[in-house]
Amino acid sequence: MGSPKSQIELPSDAAQNAYIDLLKRSVTNYPYLGGDTPFERFRCIVHYDLPRAQWTIDPLARPITLLTKGQLDLVEHSILSVEQRGVPGDFIEAGIWRGGVIILMRAMLNVHGITTRRVFAADSFEGIPKNTRALNDPVDAWRDRWSASLEEVKGNIERFGLLDDRIEFVPGYFADTLPKFTDQKFVLMRLDSDSYDSVEESLVYLYPRLSRGGIIIIDDWHLVGCKAAVENYRARHGVHEELKVHDGNAYWMKS
Numbered sequence: 001m002g003s004p005k006s007q008i009e010l011p012s013d014a015a016q017n018a019y020i021d022l023l024k025r026s027v028t029n030y031p032y033l034g035g036d037t038p039f040e041r042f043r044c045i046v047h048y049d050l051p052r053a054q055w056t057i058d059p060l061a062r063p064i065t066l067l068t069k070g071q072l073d074l075v076e077h078s079i080l081s082v083e084q085r086g087v088p089g090d091f092i093e094a095g096i097w098r099g100g101v102i103i104l105m106r107a108m109l110n111v112h113g114i115t116t117r118r119v120f121a122a123d124s125f126e127g128i129p130k131n132t133r134a135l136n137d138p139v140d141a142w143r144d145r146w147s148a149s150l151e152e153v154k155g156n157i158e159r160f161g162l163l164d165d166r167i168e169f170v171p172g173y174f175a176d177t178l179p180k181f182t183d184q185k186f187v188l189m190r191l192d193s194d195s196y197d198s199v200e201e202s203l204v205y206l207y208p209r210l211s212r213g214g215i216i217i218i219d220d221w222h223l224v225g226c227k228a229a230v231e232n233y234r235a236r237h238g239v240h241e242e243l244k245v246h247d248g249n250a251y252w253m254k255s
């Protein structure tokens with residue numbers, strides 16, 4: 001897959017585009033947090049890099065995704081790509097935090113009249129656990145473990161009018177929950193769990209379930225543990241598809 005923007009045509013329907021654009025602005029809380037920064041360059045994570053005392057935002061105004069516009073675009077374009085090519089399978093995000101990406105995935109089903117696919121939302125709902133296999137992963141020193149409860153996430157999705165049984169929650173630690181997917185087919189998987197162990201577990205249990213022609217996206221390409229987990233998995237399992245990086249997210253299409 002080339003640059004997602006250059007190869008995938010956006011839907012021509014202006015109302016659909018406007019809804020998805022507004023949704024991206026809402027889940028990032030850009031209208032409240034954006035200030036003078038254009039949406040294309042807005043990074044809500046900047047607020048968290050400041051010491052808490054310097055936060056210019058009320059904690060209640062935390063966005064419901066940490067993704068940038070470009071990263072949300074990658075999710076949208078990947079869905080359009082697999083849909084246009086008729087590749088079978090469901091969508092999954094492993095590491096959902098407050099659920100913003102799940103909201104976008106579920107909205108895309110409505111906007112494009114996709115009736116055959118479902119959205120899986122896998123998370124501990126207790127934050128990122130410490131590594132037990134990988135030592136020296138800087139993620140273990142983070143104070144914020146990015147925890148959001150299942151109730152909080154359901155509330156967020158409900159407020160967008162998108163909570164229904166086409167979203168399946170997979171609560172628990174990946175090592176316990178993801179092995180159950182022995183027959184499931186996924187067409188888009190987004191791994192966003194930050195640590196070496198968590199990313200490795202997601203790959204081990206989920207990648208074999210990705211359809212040929214399906215797309216895998218890995219957040220946090222700048223995190224050494226995450227990157228090492230992906231590179232080790234690719235080397236061990238002979239995954240040679242070209243890996244591309246778009247706005248800090250790695251992705252490739254399974255061939």
Ligand SMILES: C[S@@+](CC[C@H](N)C(=O)[O-])C[C@H]1O[C@@H](n2cnc3c(N)ncnc32)[C@H](O)[C@@H]1O
Pocket residue numbers: 064065066067093094095096097098099100101122123124125126127128129145146147148172173174175192193194195197198201
């Ligand atoms: C940075 S947050 C995800 C951000 C989110 N995708 C967004 O849209 O902003 C990382 C998430 O991964 C989850 N997580 C990390 N390791 C996990 C594991 N081993 N099992 C289950 N959940 C895990 C955490 O609970 C947290 O919600």
